[in-house]
Amino acid sequence: MRYAFIQDNQHIWPVRRLCSTLDVHHSGYYAWLKQPTSKTAKKRQQLSGLIKQFWLESGGVYGYRKIHCDLKDIGESCGINRVYRLMKTNGLKSQRGYRKPRAHTGIHQLLLQIL
Incomplete structure (x- = not known):
């Protein structure tokens, strides 16, 4: 994480100053740069x-x-x-489905008809 921060900000400040601020040795940073991706x-x-x-x-x-x-x-x-x-x-999220609201039929309609 520290090395990535140094890499992102090396165009703003010198690498050695960033390393000393973050308590990292500059040789460790350069070794990290050279290592291949796993x-x-x-x-x-x-x-x-x-x-x-x-x-x-x-x-x-x-x-x-x-x-x-x-x-x-x-x-x-x-x-x-x-x-x-x-x-x-x-940040990939699926699109969730939804249901249309249905008209209430059944007992509710029967009660209205009885009244």
Whole structure:
């Protein structure tokens, strides 16, 4: 988190000053910059792209359950909770349905007719 803050603000302040302010050694920051992205991060990024694609194809209607089924259909293996978490972090929400209000019939109408 500190390293990401330094990376975002290095064009405003010198890196060494940011490192000393955040109690981080500058060599640790540069080592963090050089390290490659992990397999998990790559997989998460790939899944996020697929999830967003399926969500957009559905018109923003699908939730995590249907998107999980779509991912299984194309052969992508991941858990339903992972899909839920990735959708939540990316701000993708399903569109909830609603019911039309129905006219009250039955006993209420019978009581009105009796009176």
